[in-house]
Amino acid sequence: MRILVADANPLIARLLRVKLESWGHTVDVEHTGDRAWALAQERTYRMAIMDWGLEGIDTGRLCRQIRDLNRHRYCFIMFFSEHSDHENLMAAFEAGADDYLLKPLNPQLLKRRIKTGKRVLNLEEELRLLSSYDQVTGLISYRTFVAFFRTFLAVAVRNDLPGSVIFLSVENYRQILETNGHLAATKIMVELSRALPVAMRASDMVAKVDDNSFCVLLPQTPEENLGIVTTNIERATSAISVNAAGQEVRPDIAISVVTYPVEQQSAEEILIESNRRSLPQSSPAAE
Incomplete structure (x- = not known):
């Protein structure tokens, strides 16, 4: 599936791209909220993985704007951050996030979370196919x-x-x-x-x-x-x-x-x- 990755750190973004592509996904990478938003308007993504601390359009606002696009197909949004406090968690989910991971990213945990996201997306696809x-x-x-x-x-x-x-x-x-x-x-x-x-x-x-x-x-x-x-x-x-x-x-x-x-x-x-x-x-x- 096509995944949007947004992280200000080029090294982390590159590592994410390598891992995701090795798992068979198509990946687009941006390093600011503004550029990520521009891509999100141009292309339809099934999943977005974003750092909570993006510059430009902040990540919470970016998430809300992606949700407001009202695309026919749902985009599963995952945040990752160095902060694990309840306030940050709630801010992410209030913005419309589906999942939240802590830095440093654990590749195996990330892979499992992506599988969970795919289950949600597969259910949506089944809904479309079965016209339920x-x-x-x-x-x-x-x-x-x-x-x-x-x-x-x-x-x-x-x-x-x-x-x-x-x-x-x-x-x-x-x-x-x-x-x-x-x-x-x-x-x-x-x-x-x-x-x-x-x-x-x-x-x-x-x-x-x-x-x-x-x-x-x-x-x-x-x-x-x-x-x-x-x-x-x-x-x-x-x-x-x-x-x-x-x-x-x-x-x-x-x-x-x-x-x-x-x-x-x-x-x-x-x-x-x-x-x-x-x-x-x-x-x-x-x-």
């Missing part, structure tokens, strides 16, 4: 979501960085279906499927769970940081309404959450309904 999307909303299916979640769970366990999965249920879905018809209920779900991604970060993942519910994967987002997420959801969904035979219909949304990892629980076990905790949220009901 909900036919109504265009979001990924819950089955596909769980496959992705297994990989994100493994990363969270390895780095001791908790994340969350939010579930959103349209509580008055059956009422809308019975009173206003299938078309109105479908329109409500389609409008929600459009609004939810707008409220999320580029690294978050929205999926359709079943007829009346969605879920959102929030990597590196512990429960205490969910307040801003629920606020963004309320802002994005509060104006949603559809017209059904002259009647304005609005969704009544309930939000629940699970956090991960959970000791000795698999991805499927973590996500079961009995593990979900309700979060307060006010939303207008259907009229």
